[in-house]
Amino acid sequence: MTGEAPAPPERVSLLDRVRAVSASHRSVSSIVTMAIVTAVLPLAALVPPFSSFNPQSVWVNSFADAGVFVLLALGLNIVVGLAGLLDLGYAAFFAIGAYTYAYGASPFSGNDFPFWIMLLVGALVAATFGLLLGAPTLRLRGDYLAIVTLGFGEIVPTVFLNADKYTKGTNGISGVYAPGLLNLHFQSTNPWPFYLTMAAIVTVAIIAIFRLQDSRLGRAWMAIREDELAAASNGVNTVSTKLLAFALGASTAGLGGVFVAAKLSFVSPDQFGFTVSFTVLAMVVLGGMGNIWGVGIGAFIVFIIQTVILKELNAALAGTPLAFIDFLQYQYLLYGLALVAMMLLRPEGLFPSARRRRELHVAEETEGEPAPAGAMGGIEP
Numbered sequence: 481m482t483g484e485a486p487a488p489p490e491r492v493s494l495l496d497r498v499r500a501v502s503a504s505h506r507s508v509s510s511i512v513t514m515a516i517v518t519a520v521l522p523l524a525a526l527v528p529p530f531s532s533f534n535p536q537s538v539w540v541n542s543f544a545d546a547g548v549f550v551l552l553a554l555g556l557n558i559v560v561g562l563a564g565l566l567d568l569g570y571a572a573f574f575a576i577g578a579y580t581y582a583y584g585a586s587p588f589s590g591n592d593f594p595f596w597i598m599l600l601v602g603a604l605v606a607a608t609f610g611l612l613l614g615a616p617t618l619r620l621r622g623d624y625l626a627i628v629t630l631g632f633g634e635i636v637p638t639v640f641l642n643a644d645k646y647t648k649g650t651n652g653i654s655g656v657y658a659p660g661l662l663n664l665h666f667q668s669t670n671p672w673p674f675y676l677t678m679a680a681i682v683t684v685a686i687i688a689i690f691r692l693q694d695s696r697l698g699r700a701w702m703a704i705r706e707d708e709l710a711a712a713s714n715g716v717n718t719v720s721t722k723l724l725a726f727a728l729g730a731s732t733a734g735l736g737g738v739f740v741a742a743k744l745s746f747v748s749p750d751q752f753g754f755t756v757s758f759t760v761l762a763m764v765v766l767g768g769m770g771n772i773w774g775v776g777i778g779a780f781i782v783f784i785i786q787t788v789i790l791k792e793l794n795a796a797l798a799g800t801p802l803a804f805i806d807f808l809q810y811q812y813l814l815y816g817l818a819l820v821a822m823m824l825l826r827p828e829g830l831f832p833s834a835r836r837r838r839e840l841h842v843a844e845e846t847e848g849e850p851a852p853a854g855a856m857g858g859i860e861p
Contacts, residue, residue: 521539568761573730614725658742790808
């Protein structure tokens with residue numbers, strides 16, 4: 481008996497408790513978070529200075545469009561962030577999903593399949609093409625894989641552009657039918673149904689990707705990303721694992737393509753150029769590869785900056801000596817500068833995953849540690 485009082489238990493902050501509950505109930509926390517975000521965004525559009533930029537309906541329409549790029553970024557994050565496979569032709573799957581719905585519900589095809597069924601069909605068709613892309617590229621890595629996917633991304637829009645008989649070429653397919661739910665028919669003048677639909681699709685995608693990340697397949701993706709040879713040596717089937725990464729990432733892009741075709745009632749090959757792939761990749765890198773929420777936030781921020789902030793900046797500079805600068809024309813220059821700055825200052829992204837941060841900073845953590853005995857030619861100090 482030393483007479484010493486027992487140490488008081490460590491206090492757990494409310495934030496730590498919320499994080500613990502969120503980590504153990506990912507699906508419920510994802511639904512709650514997305515419900516809060518879906519409710520808060522339209523209300524934020526009523527608050528200055530956002531209310532002075534656009535009316536609430538315009539903001540809601542922009543949020544629905546931003547959700548498409550959030551969905552694309554989440555899908556590309558599977559391929560690039562989790563599996564470590566560089567894909568520069570991701571817009572091809574976006575186009576495949578859009579044309580799938582155009583063939584399934586438009587006067588051009590004479591079909592009128594329900595939007596909700598075509599969502600699944602578009603995802604499955606895009607996933608099939610993801611498998612077709614992944615199969616011949618299994619032995620490729622790094623720059624070689626990037627070049628092949630870039631070529632695929634250029635081939636698909638070109639095929640749609642030149643197959644006039646089946647796609648109407650440069651004219652595109654117009655009159656694509658809008659979705660409907662019970663007695664509600666979606667209209668372009670009312671963005672609310674599209675906004676709520678996209679919020680629901682993004683919520684389902686986030687839940688599914690969290691499930692995948694925490695599964696055996698997700699751990700296999702991360703093992704391949706860190707060291708493919710070591711993963712194969714430890715029993716990971718790299719063939720099927722990489723194919724599933726391509727397929728599941730492509731299916732998410734297919735969902736986005738179906739939604740865009742239904743919302744715009746028009747599909748054209750020039751909607752799916754390389755700039756789309758580059759923009760989505762920039763969103764993933766800036767948001768934080770491997771972090772599902774970080775990628776979604778990064779995609780949302782980049783899209784709002786691109787479609788709203790830059791336009792307002794041009795309007796604010798009108799009549800000033802800087803009025804000759806059109807920031808919309810220089811948006812990709814700004815992307816490039818932002819990416820260079822991120823690689824130098826914060827290579828893991830704005831909202832990195834803990835695992836990704838450790839991978840990128842392992843050299844910094846080990847720098848300055850004493851070398852083990854015998855490391856210098858067998859001479860001990």
